[in-house]
Amino acid sequence: MATPVKAVEHGAPTSTGLSNAKLGMWAFLASECLLFGALISTFLLYRGRQVTGPTPQKLYDIPYTSVSSFVLLMSSLTMVLALAAIQRGDHAKLRTWLVATALLGMTFVGGQVYEFTRFVQDGMTIKTNVVASSFFTLTGLHGAHVTGGILMLLSLFGMSLDGRLPTEKSEAVELVGLYWHFVDIVWIVIFTVVYLIPKAG
Amino acid sequence: MADTSEAVAQTAQETRPQAVAEEPELAAHPGPRQYVLVAIWLAVATAIEVAWYYxxxxxxxxxxxxxxxxxxxxxxxxxxxxxxxxxxxxxxxLFATGLALALSVYLIVLVIFGALKAPWLLIVAFFLLVLPVATLLVRTRRGEPTVLQPEPSEPPPAGH
Known part of the structure; x- marks a missing residue:
């Protein structure tokens, strides 16, 4: 007996009626929860240790990181507006919002590079102690994810300029959007657990 | 090849009403106004967090x-x-499963290695595990009163 086929929003019909690409992206994001969970837990395990040399908690500049967090949060808004634009068939606005998202992402990554540079100048490198190692690994990997997202956004922008991103292919924007929002929610957790809460401990 | 693509697209278009009937979530997504509203709430929450820090x-x-x-x-x-x-x-x-797995595994690790000691912190951690997963698993019934209501979807304009 043949498997019933349902229409999907994008692409070929599937037996679930859902896009396989989108299903795959959600499975990937679920696995990313485990990756970032491991790194956040490692930081939490080490942050109370007695170590030599400076620790991140002593060097944080909370107002500065707050602005970075705000920038990344607003990039999620521009990303979802890009998706809404392509779903409406408004390709000019799609390109505007994609570039805005990429620029906000670059601002965030630039801010993180500046923060890391300042920490190194203050004597805290990835080799200084286990707290610093876990901090740089966690936030550095997150920054690498943001950088990957920026490259995807710029690729979408290029495809759109080239006319290779018609409204029917809006799922490509949706998938990149899911990835981008995930990077944002990871930062929401990092900002609270790694930057703000250690003040109390 | 092009004929096949057109046929698939036509089939998808013809069967879409049935798919939407079975999965009503496919039909209604929020609009830009709701997204801006959500972003304002996010900004306000971040501002409260920073103020609370001091x-x-x-x-x-x-x-x-x-x-x-x-x-x-x-x-x-x-x-x-x-x-x-x-x-x-x-x-x-799917996402809730990954989230639940990550939260439960790493909470156990943190408790075993002594990073979570105070009983109140364990309670907070428990709610951190249960609440997000429960929120994601509970299916919101259409028509229920909510804080934000989705805008009716607009038909896409023709052409590229």
Whole structure:
């Protein structure tokens, strides 16, 4: 007996009626929860240790990181507006919002590079102690994810300029959007657990 | 090849009403106005977090409010920006499974290695595990009163 086929929003019909690409992206994001969970837990395990040399908690500049967090949060808004634009068939606005998202992402990554540079100048490198190692690994990997997202956004922008991103292919924007929002929610957790809460401990 | 693509697209178009009838979430997504509103809530929550950081309050209260605000922000992004509130429950369950696995495994690790000692912190951690997963798993019934209502979807303009 043949498997019933349902229409999907994008692409070929599937037996679930859902896009396989989108299903795959959600499975990937679920696995990313485990990756970032491991790194956040490692930081939490080490942050109370007695170590030599400076620790991140002593060097944080909370107002500065707050602005970075705000920038990344607003990039999620521009990303979802890009998706809404392509779903409406408004390709000019799609390109505007994609570039805005990429620029906000670059601002965030630039801010993180500046923060890391300042920490190194203050004597805290990835080799200084286990707290610093876990901090740089966690936030550095997150920054690498943001950088990957920026490259995807710029690729979408290029495809759109080239006319290779018609409204029917809006799922490509949706998938990149899911990835981008995930990077944002990871930062929401990092900002609270790694930057703000250690003040109390 | 082009004929095949057109045939697939035509089939998808013809069977879409049935797919939407079976998965009503496919039909209604929020509009730009709702997204801006969500972004304002996110900005307000972040501002409260930063202000709270400088407040001189008891340790438990300090951590509890920060975790609560983080939980709110997490849910706003996941349910509205990532459309889990409107998309198929399969996506919601898939993500909730990964989240539940990560939270439970690492909470056990933190307890075993002594990073979570105070009983109140264990309680907060428990709610951090249960609340997000429960929020994602519970299927929102259409028509229920909510804080934000999705805008009716507009037909896409023709042409590129």
């Amino acid at each position: 407040a001189d309050v008891p340790h438990a209260l300090f951590v509890a409010l920060l975790l609560f605000l983080s939980f709110i922000k997490f849910n706003l992004v996941v349910l509205w920006f990532m459309h889990l509130r409107f998309d198929s429950p399969i996506f919601r369950r």
